[in-house]
Structure formats: structure tokens, C-alpha cells
Amino acid sequence: MISRTDAAILGMLSIEPMSGYDMKKFSEQSLAHFWHESYGNLYPRLKRLEANGMVRGRRERRATAPDATVYRLTAAGKRRFREWLEEDPEPERIRNEMLLKVFFGAQASLELCRDRIVAHRREQETTLERYRAIGDLAAGADDRPDAVFWLMSLRRGILLTEARMRWCDECIRTIDGLNARGDE
Amino acid sequence: MISRTDAAILGMLSIEPMSGYDMKKFSEQSLAHFWHESYGNLYPRLKRLEANGMVRGRRERRATAPDATVYRLTAAGKRRFREWLEEDPEPERIRNEMLLKVFFGAQASLELCRDRIVAHRREQETTLERYRAIGDLAAGADDRPDAVFWLMSLRRGILLTEARMRWCDECIRTIDGLNARGDE
DNA sequence: ACGAGCATGTAACCTGTTACATGATTAG
DNA sequence: CTAATCATGTAACAGGTTACATGCTCGT
Numbered sequence: 001m002i003s004r005t006d007a008a009i010l011g012m013l014s015i016e017p018m019s020g021y022d023m024k025k026f027s028e029q030s031l032a033h034f035w036h037e038s039y040g041n042l043y044p045r046l047k048r049l050e051a052n053g054m055v056r057g058r059r060e061r062r063a064t065a066p067d068a069t070v071y072r073l074t075a076a077g078k079r080r081f082r083e084w085l086e087e088d089p090e091p092e093r094i095r096n097e098m099l100l101k102v103f104f105g106a107q108a109s110l111e112l113c114r115d116r117i118v119a120h121r122r123e124q125e126t127t128l129e130r131y132r133a134i135g136d137l138a139a140g141a142d143d144r145p146d147a148v149f150w151l152m153s154l155r156r157g158i159l160l161t162e163a164r165m166r167w168c169d170e171c172i173r174t175i176d177g178l179n180a181r182g183d184e
Numbered sequence: 185m186i187s188r189t190d191a192a193i194l195g196m197l198s199i200e201p202m203s204g205y206d207m208k209k210f211s212e213q214s215l216a217h218f219w220h221e222s223y224g225n226l227y228p229r230l231k232r233l234e235a236n237g238m239v240r241g242r243r244e245r246r247a248t249a250p251d252a253t254v255y256r257l258t259a260a261g262k263r264r265f266r267e268w269l270e271e272d273p274e275p276e277r278i279r280n281e282m283l284l285k286v287f288f289g290a291q292a293s294l295e296l297c298r299d300r301i302v303a304h305r306r307e308q309e310t311t312l313e314r315y316r317a318i319g320d321l322a323a324g325a326d327d328r329p330d331a332v333f334w335l336m337s338l339r340r341g342i343l344l345t346e347a348r349m350r351w352c353d354e355c356i357r358t359i360d361g362l363n364a365r366g367d368e
Numbered sequence: 369a370c371g372a373g374c375a376t377g378t379a380a381c382c383t384g385t386t387a388c389a390t391g392a393t394t395a396g
Numbered sequence: 397c398t399a400a401t402c403a404t405g406t407a408a409c410a411g412g413t414t415a416c417a418t419g420c421t422c423g424t
Binding site for chain 1: 401403405406407412413
Binding site: 004007008011014015030031033034035036081082085086088089090092093094095096097098099100101102103104105106107108112113116119144145146148149150152153155156159160162163164166167170171174178 | 188191192195198199214215217218219220265266269270272273274276277278279280281282283284285286287288289290291292296297300303328329330332333334336337339340343344346347348350351354355358362
């Protein structure tokens with residue numbers, strides 16, 4: 001029994017020893033386009049993983065910041081993570097609130113729907129910029145054997161974001177077309 | 185205080201009176217590409233919504249099936265749903281397990297990663313076929329004012345699925361390229 | 369008579385979020 | 397000195413899934 005959060009923790013530790021705080025940062029930076037974690041989940045999970053012998057934490061002095069409990073994978077933890085890697089991922093259970101609002105859009109005004117999609121399109125633009133920045137970062141680390149995989153996962157974010165932008169553009173054209181008809 | 189499930193329920197009822205069972209079916213058919221519901225969540229929520237005066241259920245005889253408790257929106261429920269429609273959707277908290285496995289792919293074999301992506305690509309193909317079927321269905325109902333919105337939400341599924349397929353193709357090429365180098 | 373689909377529910381559980389609380393260290 | 401950042405935690409809660417239990421009705 002290993003939760004998705006447990007797997008993410010083991011995965012991050014497979015790259016580098018980290019504190020809970022570090023993991024939060026890492027998820028916000030490197031995993032941001034497909035994963036996130038909260039402290040309220042991270043810390044209790046770390047305790048449990050340690051109790052189960054998957055990780056071991058050690059208090060460490062840090063050069064430029066307060067002490068931190070840095071966790072490392074144990075042999076068992078490494079093994080468990082590899083097992084998890086081989087298991088088929090369970091299908092995502094998507095729940096897209098914005099799309100739900102679009103679907104029921106007839107209940108509200110066309111303007112609202114249009115504004116929403118314009119805002120969505122703007123969000124995609126900033127997202128895309130963030131991806132480019134991450135890409136530059138990852139490209140710098142291409143000596144690591146991980147780099148190819150990091151770039152692959154990032155590439156997916158880029159392609160999907162571009163597709164979302166195209167969708168927004170289509171929708172806006174459609175809505176404007178409807179308005180033009182209505183105004184005649 | 186209205187949960188996302190509550191909103192989905194009110195939304196479905198804004199289209200047509202339904203039983204809990206009907207809602208599950210509806211979510212599996214018309215909302216499947218961006219939403220899902222389970223009985224274990226639906227039924228208790230319906231009770232709560234009725235207690236709060238948002239919906240009213242009535243036992244009804246059905247022509248070809250057992251009796252069912254069919255729910256309708258009350259005036260308050262309709263009002264509440266419109267309010268919800270106007271609120272900004274909260275940002276999605278994505279957690280894509282497959283991508284997590286790709287990201288940490290260096291820890292396992294290239295073959296595993298490749299197989300995973302090939303499987304993913306196959307899933308997208310069947311998904312795309314399902315979308316086309318839904319599209320035909322929705323196109324038949326274009327007298328409804330909802331139809332445009334249904335098609336817009338569906339269109340997003342199609343564009344994203346196509347983008348995912350392109351990503352798979354790219355990845356497979358990349359991986360095969362790595363293998364070719366390694367074999368030299 | 370029987371299987372498939374219709375129909376409703378609940379209890380146990382897991383997962384994860386939010387809000388709050390606390391304190392250390394360092395750069396300006 | 398003080399703001400920002402580092403660092404850790406917990407309690408209350410919401411939200412949702414799974415597994416189980418039950419019974420009806422229709423077509424064959």
C-alpha cells in the first residue's frame with residue numbers, strides 16, 4: 001500500500017536527498033506542470049515512510065539556512081519505488097471545473113463564457129513562458145541521465161498548452177460568430 | 185458552501201430532471217471527457233441538496249424500468265447554480281501519475297517507458313473514437329441552445345487528445361533514437 | 369427461471385487541503 | 397532590527413472512492 005504522494009516522495013529522494021521543505025520547492029519547480037504537494041500532506045507521509053523503513057531522516061547543518069531534517073531512500077525504499085515505477089499508472093480521474101462551466105454555458109451569458117475563455121487563454125500564455133524557462137534549466141543539465149525524461153515530460157506540457165491555446169482561439173471565433181448573427 | 189459535485193448535480197438537473205442513477209449515466213456519457221461521479225458521492229449529496237432546498241425529489245413510475253426518485257431544481261437551486269456559474273473556476277490541481285513515471289523514467293528501463301507511451305498512445309486512439317461518436321450525437325441535437333457549448337467542450341477533448349498523440353509519437357522517436365545510438 | 373440492467377444506499381476508509389502555530393536564520 | 401525565507405508540524409475537515417448490500421423489473 002503506497003499512496004501517490006508516497007511515490008512522489010520516493011521519486012524525489014531517488015534524485016537527491018531532501019527535506020520536506022525541499023520537496024515542496026521541488027514539486028513547485030520541476031514537477032509543477034503535472035504534480036503538486038502540500039506541507040500538510042508531505043510531513044505526515046514522511047513520518048510514515050520512515051516508520052515503514054522506506055526513508056531515513058537525519059538532522060543536518062546547512063551552510064546558509066537553519067538546520068533541516070534531510071531524508072534519504074533506504075534500500076527497501078529504493079526497491080519499493082522501482083516496483084511502483086513498473087506498475088501501470090491508474091487512469092486519471094479528471095475533473096475540470098472550467099469545462100464544466102463551459103458545458104453549462106447556455107445557462108449564463110455568452111459574454112461570461114467568452115471572458116472566461118479569454119482569461120484561460122492568457123493563463124496558458126504565462127504557463128508556456130514558465131515552461132520555456134524550465135526547458136532552459138533542464139537543457140543545462142543534459143549530462144544527467146534523467147535529462148531526457150525531464151524534457152519529455154516538459155514537452156508534453158508545452159504541446160498540451162499550445163493545444164489549449166488553439167482551443168481558446170477557436171472558441172472565441174465561434175462565439176464572435178454567434179454574436180455577429182444575433183446582431184443582424 | 186457548495187462542492188464541485190453539488191455544482192455538477194445542479195448543472196445536470198438544469199438540463200433535465202434526473203434520478204441519481206441517471207446522473208451517473210449522464211456523467212459517463214456526456215461529461216466523460218472532463219468529469220466523473222460515483223454513486224457513493226452522488227446519493228448522499230442529493231440528500232443534502234434536498235435538505236438545503238436546492239432540489240426536490242419525487243418518486244416516479246417509469247414506463248420500462250423500476251420506480252426512481254427523480255430530482256428537479258427548485259428556484260433556490262437554480263439561483264445557486266447560476267451564481268456558481270459566474271464564479272471563477274478554481275485552478276485545477278493536476279496530478280498525472282503517468283507523467284510522474286515518465287519523469288522518473290531514468291530509474292527504470294527505456295523499454296518500460298517506451299511500452300508505457302505506446303500504450304498511452306493506443307488509449308488516446310480509442311478516446312478519440314469515443315469523442316467522434318459523442319460529436320455525432322451532439323450534432324443531432326443542434327436545435328438545443330446548449331448544443332454549441334457541448335460541442336465546444338467536446339472540441340477541447342479532441343484537440344488535447346490529438347496533442348497527446350503527437351507527444352507520444354515524438355517520445356517514441358526520441359527513445360528509438362537513443363536506442364540506435366546505444367546499439368552502435 | 370434467470371441474467372442484465374435499473375435503482376438506491378451506506379459504512380469504512382483514504383487522501384489531501386486549509387488554517388493555524390511556532391521558531392530559526394540571514395540579508396539588508 | 398526586521399522582513400523574508402527556511403523549516404516543521406498538527407488538527408479539523410472536506411471530499412470522494414470502494415466495497416458491500418439490497419431489491420425491482422424486463423426480456424428471453
